[in-house]
Every structure is written in C-alpha cells, then in structure tokens.
Amino acid sequence: MKFLLPMLFMMSSLSYAKTFKLMQYNVENLFDTRHDQNKEDYVYLPLNVKNRIPGMNEYCAKQGSPFNVNQCLNLDWTEPKLQRKLQNIAQVIRSYDNSGQGPDVVVIEEIENRNVLNQLATQGLRGLYRFQVLLEGEDERGIDIGILSKYPVISAQRYPLVINGQRVGTRGITGVALNVEGKTVAVFGNHWPSQSNPVQFREASARMLNELAKQSRADLIVAAGDFNTLPTDVPSPFNHLVDFVDAEREARKVNRNLHPGTHFFKGEWSSLDHIFIHKSSKMKPRFDRFQIMNRPFIMKRDERGSGQMIPNRFDFDNATGYSDHLPMTMEFEY
Template identity: 30%
Template sequence: MTRFNNILFVITFMLLSSLGFASKFTVMTFNVENLFDNLDDPQKEDETYLPSSMKASKLHIDQCNKIEVFKWRDDCLNIDWNDEVIEYKLNVITETILSYKEHGPDIIGLQEVENENILKQLYSRLKHHGYKFYTLVEGNDDRGIDNAFISKYEILNSKLHQIEFSGGSKDQIGDTRPILESVFLIKDKEVSIYNVHFPAPHNPLFMRKDAFTTLDKLGSNNKRIAVALGDFNVTSAENAKEKLYEKIHKNWFVSHLDQCSKCKGTNYYFRDDRWSFLDAVMLKRDGSAEFVENSVEIITTDAHTRDDGSPLRFNSKGLYGVSDHFPVVVKIEIY
C-alpha cells in the first residue's frame, strides 16, 4: 500500500506540474552602459552620442565646454558615435544576452537605454529567439537614459513611479530615473516587475535610501507577485556601512545575499580596487514565489571580460568591450 501511495503521489505531482500549477521563468538585469542612437534630441543632453559630422559646429562645442568633468567633456567633443559603433554595440549586447542558455532569459530588464528607437533596434536582433514584446516609458533623466524591458511573455501594461525624495538639488534629482513597473502575464499569473536605476554613488546617500523606501512601499502595496531588478548603485563600501541590501532583505529575497556566495560582484571600481553588487534581482517575500535553488548567475562572456575577470566596458574608438556592468540572471518559480 505504501509503495502504491508513493507512485500515486509522483504521478499526481507530475500531472499538477504539467497543468501549470507551478511555473518557472528567468529574468535578467543588464545595465547596457549608454545605449544611444545618434539622432540629436533637443530636449535631452545627448550631445556626446552623435557622429563626428554633427560635432563641428560652434553650438555643439560650446555645449560640450560647459561640462565640468574633464572625461565627460572630452567624450562630448571627441566620441564619434557613428552607425558602425552603434551596430557593434547592439551586436555585442545581443551576444551577451543570448549567451544565457543559447536563447537568452525569458525577460530582460535593461538600464541606460536612450529611447524606443534604439530599443527597437536591439529587439530586432532578439526577436528570432522567442522575444515578442518590449516596452520603454520616457522618464525625466536629464541625459535621456531610461529603463526598458524585452520579453518572451506578454507585457500587459507599463507605468513610471517617481521616487519620493526627502531632499536634493534640482541637478541631483535631474540625474535620477523613475522606477519602471511593467505587468507580465506569465502562464495565468500577473507578475509586476520593477526596473530601477537608483541615484549614482556620487549623489547623497539619502537619495538611495529614499529610492529603496519608495520601492519597498510599492511592493508592499502590490497584491501581485513582485520582482525588482536593476542597477541599485550601492557600492560595497556603502553597503558595508549602511547595510542597504540587508535592510531590504527583510521583505525581499536578494540575488547575491540568498545565492551566488562565490560571486565577486557586477561592477569593479579600479581606483579603489573594489568589487560591488551594483546590480541585483529581488523577489518580494509573500509565499507566492521563490528563487530556484542555485539559479543566480553573473553572466561573463569573453567579449565582456578583462584578463583580471572584471567587466570590459564599451570602447567606441577601438570597438571592443560591452558594458561596465555584468548582467545578473535568476530563475523564479511561482505557485
């Protein structure tokens, strides 16, 4: 009788699984580092990402010379963001995404995408691998960089949530991005995924704290399964002192805290010889979903990796590298 019960249990479990009572999907977060087209948007500060043929005017030179940081000013004046550069960058990003299981994850959350025009160009390279949907909602970042999704699952709707800052100057707030929320239909479940690009480390700590608070509030008020992913911009030095990831971990699973114990990080800062998990995937703790065991991966391709193992950022002059961030992938099981 015991053996019969065991066989019956196995058969029942297999039937329930095949009927979709538990399903799994994979998500990737990937900061693609300045994925711009080369069309001038007069409403945004995109002067750096134009071809040389558009940079000879006095107006352009004067605009670049207003930039205080030497590296950024030099890029604005001298980077030749031509069609060949864009083609190469799109191709290496595509190769990086598809290096995961040959056909890429189910859902890709992207940061630092200028607009829908360049997003469509990336999507066109991925659509033959099962991707059918994409979304980008224009935000208020001064440079025009936004968050976006490309997905194999249907995207039902998308909207932006402004971060509720408790202070900050106009320039500091202008250097930030709202949170993109998209709702996906995964099997028969609606899943909210928040795509974030939090204030950069050069901005005050309170701005990242406010961003985490805003995200946590959004998740707690959402009755759906909730995933958060993106560039949280928390350095290892800041997290060692402030425990920002550990604090959010009370309500969310965090990719590098729950798994990936041998992973060094997603970004390497040479000046301080420091790895950081700037990028992460998080899942709301409500019993409706969990990370699949041992599924967290940092994606490192040859084209994206220096000899010392750190990310090889994109170089438009030499046409090599991909981004200063490694992507993170997680498999999630929903019940």
C-alpha cells in the first residue's frame, strides 16, 4: 500500500499536464485585393484596380525576369481567388491534429495586413482565434508578420531592424506576451531579410533577437518564423543565438523519420523556417511531438526532374494549392 499512493500521485500528476501548442507557417504572399498606399503590392491586385494605378506599367517593367514582368502586369488577384487561398491556408492550420481546432498560437509570415489576417481568423478559422496581432513594418511590398492566438495578448511590439543607425526596409521582429492560464509566454515572430540581402542583415536580426529574449522573464520564450538562413551562410547568423535551442535539431535526435525540410528549392530541401526555444524557459519542450507538416493534401509531385513530393504552392491563376513552405510545430508542457 505504501508504494501504491506515490504511484497514484505520479499518475495523477502526469494526467493533468497541460500542453501549449505552437505553429509557424510562411503562407507565401497572402495579400488582400486592395491597394495599400505607399506599398508596392501591385502584383497582387485585381486587373481592374491595376489598370487605374498611375505608373503601374513602369513599375512592372522593372521587375527583372519576363515571368515577373508578366505576373506583375497580368495576374488577376480577385476576391474569389483570395477567399479560396484563405480557406486553403485555414485547412492546413486545422490539420494540426485530428481535432480540427488548430494549435494554440500560429505565427504567420508573408501576410499583408491586419485586414487579411482578420479574414483568415473570422472566415477560414471561424471562432478559433480570438486574439490577432499584426504590426505594420517597413517592407516595401507590404508583407508583415501576423500572430493568431487562443490566449489573451498582454502586450505586443514590433522591433525594426536597424543597421548603422538606419532602419532597414524589412519586417523586423514582432514580439507578443501571452497569458497562458497564468503563465507568461513570450513569442517572437521572425521573417529575416531574404538571401538577396547581405548575410550581415540576418546577423543583425539574430543579435537583436538574442538581446530581446534576454530582457524577457517569461515562463516560455520562443522564436519562430522564416529565418531565411542557409547552412552555407558564412558567417552563420545562428552563431549569435547563443541562448537558444533549435527545436528541429533536437527533434531529429529522437525522431530520425522527420521530413527533410520545410522548403524545396533547386532540387534540395532546407529549413528556412525554425522554432528556437530560449534556454531559460521553464515549460518543458516535447521534442518527440515536433512536426514538419508534410500532410499529403498539401504536397504534389515535382515534375521538374526530382520526382519528389514537394509543397503544392498556391497557383495564382487557377486558385489551387497552398504555399511553397511547409508548417512547423512544437509542443510544450506545463
């Protein structure tokens, strides 16, 4: 009997462990159908709107490749197409598990503004995410970082990227503090400067993230998003994230069958997307539950030579598909 009581207590404690669930997802150019002033969102507009914008042809002519020029001039981004993409992205988020309720928090990259984030939350994900954060940044095209949460937002702030005293025209970092049943969870949403920018821009982003996390006293500090960093980057920006643990790296130690990456480019997989966990966090990371969500319905056969199943990116002409990235998820116990 003296052994039974402690065992029952342990079983009871385990059964009452609560879980906080996080997803990050680059949704690839999720724009609404309205032109935002002072933003170069011209590609993703209806043709009847494009044709009324002064200087449109001149702007499109500067878009480089014939494909980009043609898309800028002729892509007809209509309201029905937007609604289809919203439903498709919502389907992916709902597929987090069999409940169809999605994770507790979703960090979203490449979303244009609060209007389209609200449409995603109130239409495709109706009733699931009461709290929404999107703070406009300096990105020239107008893409930003959005955060959907089932838990109340205590605070939210966007931190612009500053190099040599000058703000860089990019997304910066969006930080939110959440009240998760009395626990404070700090989530930093990231979309670092692309590979077309010098690696020093991503190094500066890494240093800023590490410093922001140092200032937090949250029970869980997590950074998620598209870090646009490759293993070939020299020096590696991730060298500056000295106080963080890479969830994917740890997860691969316990699950060797994880999908090889979140992004497929030129015949190779990589994880531009990451979830980093600060070492001071008190919530327990469940690396055995980490996912790269290669759901069959969001994959398609690569017809350009590799024959692999790759992300079925959204086709802006026929309104099918999802994104060129796969979502990444992580769970924590408290």
